[in-house]
Amino acid sequence: MxxxxxxxxxxxxxxxxxxxxxxxxxxxxxxxxxxxxxxxxxxxxxxxxxxxxxxxxxxxxxxxxxxxxxxxxxxxAKLAPKDAMPFAIPKDGTLAPRLSSVTEAIYGAYALDWLETSDDLRIEALFLADVLSTQLPTNAKALGLAALLGFTAAHREARISEGMFVPLDEQDPRKWNERLVRGAQALLQRASSLKKMGRFQLEAAIQAVHALRIDGHDMD
Missing domain, CATH: 1.10.8 (Helicase, Ruva Protein; domain 3)
Incomplete structure (x- = not known):
C-alpha cells in the first residue's frame, strides 16, 4: 500500500x-x-x-x-549502435560488492510482485536470477538466489485458496510447478557443493525440505 x-x-x-x-x-x-x-x-x-x-x-x-x-x-536515433553500453561481468576485484547489490535488487524485485496479480516484476526477477547463475556458475550466492526464487515461484499456484494465504506446509504439492522445483533442486545442489553458505542458499535449503513432498514424502 x-x-x-x-x-x-x-x-x-x-x-x-x-x-x-x-x-x-x-x-x-x-x-x-x-x-x-x-x-x-x-x-x-x-x-x-x-x-x-x-x-x-x-x-x-x-x-x-x-x-x-x-x-x-x-x-x-542519434546514438550509434557502437556507443551502446552493454552489461558485462567485472573482471577486477569489484565483483563481490557489486554482486551483493545486484542479488538484493533481484530478490527485492521478486518480493514486490509476490502477492500481485501482475507477473511483470516476478518474471523479470526470475529471468535476471537465471542470467546471473548462468554467468556465474561457480558463485554460491548467485546459485542460491536462483534456487530460492525457483522454489518460491513453483509454489505460486498453491499459495492462495479462496482468497486466503496457504502456509507452505499446508499447500497441495500437486499444484506446484514440478519443472521449477526440479530446477531449483539442481541449482541448490550446485550451490551446496561450493561449501559457501549464505542467506539465499539457507532459505532455499529450507524450501527444499518442503519440496520433498512433491515426491510423496511426509513432513514431520
Missing amino acids: IPPWSGPENVARTSYSRLLPILASRSSDIATSEDALSYAFSKALTRWTVEGIPDNPDAWLIRVARNRMINGQRRD
Whole structure:
C-alpha cells in the first residue's frame, strides 16, 4: 500500500534506480531503457495525479516502459549502435560488492510482485536470477538466489485458496510447478557443493525440505 503522503513524483523518483537495470538487462542498451523509463514516468505523472497511485507502481512503470520499447517507439536515433553500453561481468576485484547489490535488487524485485496479480516484476526477477547463475556458475550466492526464487515461484499456484494465504506446509504439492522445483533442486545442489553458505542458499535449503513432498514424502 502506498502511503498517502507519497506523491506521484516521489514514487517515480524512488523507483528509477530499481527499474533501470531490469529494463536494460535484456536489450543491453541503457540509453534506450532510460528513454523508455522516462516515457513511463511522464505517463505516470499524468495518470496517477488523476487516477491515484496504483498498489504496485513499479510493475505499472515496467509494463509501460517495456511496451514503449517493444512497440518501437524509441528515442531519437542519434546514438550509434557502437556507443551502446552493454552489461558485462567485472573482471577486477569489484565483483563481490557489486554482486551483493545486484542479488538484493533481484530478490527485492521478486518480493514486490509476490502477492500481485501482475507477473511483470516476478518474471523479470526470475529471468535476471537465471542470467546471473548462468554467468556465474561457480558463485554460491548467485546459485542460491536462483534456487530460492525457483522454489518460491513453483509454489505460486498453491499459495492462495479462496482468497486466503496457504502456509507452505499446508499447500497441495500437486499444484506446484514440478519443472521449477526440479530446477531449483539442481541449482541448490550446485550451490551446496561450493561449501559457501549464505542467506539465499539457507532459505532455499529450507524450501527444499518442503519440496520433498512433491515426491510423496511426509513432513514431520
